[in-house]
Amino acid sequence: MNKGKIISVxxxxxxxxKSNTAANLAAQGAxxxxxxxxxxxxxxxxxxxxxxxLNEKKMGKTMNDFLHDKATIREIGFPIHENVGNxxxxxxxxxxxxxxxxxSISGRDISQILxxxxxxxxxxxxxxxxxxxxxxxxxxxxxxxxxxxxxxxxIATSDVLVIILRPDxxxxxxxxxxxxxxxxxxxxxxxxxxxxxxPKYDPVAVKKEIETLFNAPVAGVLPLSxxxxxxxxxxxxxxRFPEHEWSKGLRGVAQAILALE
Amino acid sequence: xxxxxxxxxxxxxxxxGLSNDALADLAExxxxxxxxxxxxxxxxxxxxxxxxxxYKGWFKIVTxxxxxxxxxxxxxxxxxxxxxxxxLDQGPRSATVIALEDADALELTRDVFKxxxxxxxxxxxxxxxxxxxxxxxxxxxxxxxxxxxxxxxxGDYSFIDQSQPLLNTADNDDDKAAQFxxxxxxxxxxxxxxxxxxxxxxxxLAFEIDQTRRKKDFEExxxxxxxxxxxxxxxTLRQKRTQNE
Numbered sequence: 001m002n003k004g005k006i007i008s009v010x011x012x013x014x015x016x017x018k019s020n021t022a023a024n025l026a027a028q029g030a031x032x033x034x035x036x037x038x039x040x041x042x043x044x045x046x047x048x049x050x051x052x053x054l055n056e057k058k059m060g061k062t063m064n065d066f067l068h069d070k071a072t073i074r075e076i077g078f079p080i081h082e083n084v085g086n087x088x089x090x091x092x093x094x095x096x097x098x099x100x101x102x103x104s105i106s107g108r109d110i111s112q113i114l115x116x117x118x119x120x121x122x123x124x125x126x127x128x129x130x131x132x133x134x135x136x137x138x139x140x141x142x143x144x145x146x147x148x149x150x151x152x153x154x155i156a157t158s159d160v161l162v163i164i165l166r167p168d169x170x171x172x173x174x175x176x177x178x179x180x181x182x183x184x185x186x187x188x189x190x191x192x193x194x195x196x197x198x199p200k201y202d203p204v205a206v207k208k209e210i211e212t213l214f215n216a217p218v219a220g221v222l223p224l225s226x227x228x229x230x231x232x233x234x235x236x237x238x239x240r241f242p243e244h245e246w247s248k249g250l251r252g253v254a255q256a257i258l259a260l261e
Numbered sequence: 262x263x264x265x266x267x268x269x270x271x272x273x274x275x276x277x278g279l280s281n282d283a284l285a286d287l288a289e290x291x292x293x294x295x296x297x298x299x300x301x302x303x304x305x306x307x308x309x310x311x312x313x314x315x316y317k318g319w320f321k322i323v324t325x326x327x328x329x330x331x332x333x334x335x336x337x338x339x340x341x342x343x344x345x346x347x348x349l350d351q352g353p354r355s356a357t358v359i360a361l362e363d364a365d366a367l368e369l370t371r372d373v374f375k376x377x378x379x380x381x382x383x384x385x386x387x388x389x390x391x392x393x394x395x396x397x398x399x400x401x402x403x404x405x406x407x408x409x410x411x412x413x414x415x416g417d418y419s420f421i422d423q424s425q426p427l428l429n430t431a432d433n434d435d436d437k438a439a440q441f442x443x444x445x446x447x448x449x450x451x452x453x454x455x456x457x458x459x460x461x462x463x464x465x466l467a468f469e470i471d472q473t474r475r476k477k478d479f480e481e482x483x484x485x486x487x488x489x490x491x492x493x494x495x496x497t498l499r500q501k502r503t504q505n506e
Contacts, residue, residue: 120490120491120494120495120498121494121498152482152487153491156492156494156495157495157498169469169470172468172469173470173475176475177478177479180475180479181483184479184483184492185491186496186499188499200460201461202461205461209468210468213468
């Protein structure tokens with residue numbers, strides 16, 4: 001039953017490049033021949049589905065509908081590989097197997113969900129059903145920044161927690177609490193990824209320093225990239241510009257995830 | 262012997278343009294000096310009146326630092342000339358020169374030098390021409406050094422790598438300019454290294470976690486009934502998953 005791994009990608013604050021990273025990690029997994037699902041639960045980042053070439057019109061049923069017994073998982077899964085079109089990066093997923101499970105959860109809906117008692121077990125069941133129905137190797141969850149009940153639920157159900165942080169004190173502080181929570185909730189694997197590192201930092205020193213601070217592996221230190229900012233939310237950067245330093249760093253993180261037992 | 266001295270005199274920059282006749286004349290009028298080990302050939306501050314051509318033995322060129330300790334600036338040995346400027350100006354000696362062993366040198370006084378100039382009028386022109394060349398050469402590098410200094414002030418060290426070939430093509434005839442360039446580049450490289458090191462140290466120091474706040478935030482999140490339930494459910498779930506594997 002527990003074939004596929006649930007990978008939660010999260011960050012303490014917004015602006016870390018989390019959604020972009022989550023989307024690219026999932027795509028790299030799919031390129032590596034894995035069957036991958038991506039669940040979008042970050043309502044703050046409505047551009048997420050756009051990264052995968054999905055617009056509001058194409059979006060049909062959402063995870064909410066499933067949680068309210070209004071749709072089956074089958075109906076929700078959107079096959080990205082069948083809808084890549086001519087977009088330079090995305091089209092490389094033509095022969096891959098990757099599905100997006102969109103979520104239209106608004107802030108009000110979250111509280112409604114909690115009020116109606118959609119609890120940990122229900123969410124977990126939903127995710128497990130997703131994995132089983134689509135025979136997934138990996139299910140990536142893009143979560144809302146911060147530590148509210150919703151994100152705690154997603155951490156609790158994860159097999160792997162990937163925390164994206166920028167190398168500054170505010171992110172380090174927030175990440176330290178997230179790391180403690182992940183350990184308290186017995187998340188089996190924890191990976192850190194430093195994003196938007198300024199050129200003045202020595203990546204090797206940053207990696208070493210942060211690994212020592214958290215006693216957790218740093219799977220990559222990715223540079224701040226203006227090329228990336230230019231390309232934001234129109235395509236998958238690591239597929240479009242595979243030779244870029246950021247893309248190389250991202251592939252390293254993807255490989256670290258795929259290498260986990 | 263005279264021939265030997267002539268060829269050595271020719272190596273001295275201000276004599277390089279002199280004819281062999283003039284050089285032979287100079288060599289003849291120079292007087293031999295014996296310097297015992299530890300003896301000072303030149304005293305700092307004295308008004309210079311002659312040039313010395315080292316013939317045998319090694320000397321140290323020293324000055325005194327702010328604490329009064331001896332500071333060795335350089336060493337010089339056979340074939341090298343000391344105090345050549347004294348023949349043209351009457352400035353005080355800039356350093357003391359002490360024999361490291363028993364040594365021989367030739368002394369050429371300004372009076373002898375003046376006689377030579379009288380007898381060979383073209384020599385003056387040759388000397389001026391020689392100095393002019395050296396000055397032009399030096400000015401080129403001073404101008405560059407000014408430009409580089411401004412770049413360093415702005416934290417731009419990129420010229421080091423671009424200007425490296427200059428060091429290798431520096432004219433050997435004027436090794437003072439080459440030495441200056443080499444010392445300048447060494448300095449810039451060291452300054453850059455030190456700056457990079459400090460920068461990284463600063464960035465490193467910037468990584469800090471407030472452990473008290475970390476604990477407080479953690480307790481705030483985990484202290485709820487919601488969290489207690491979640492932790493219990495997560496535990497059960499993980500046990501189930503392990504059993505299923």
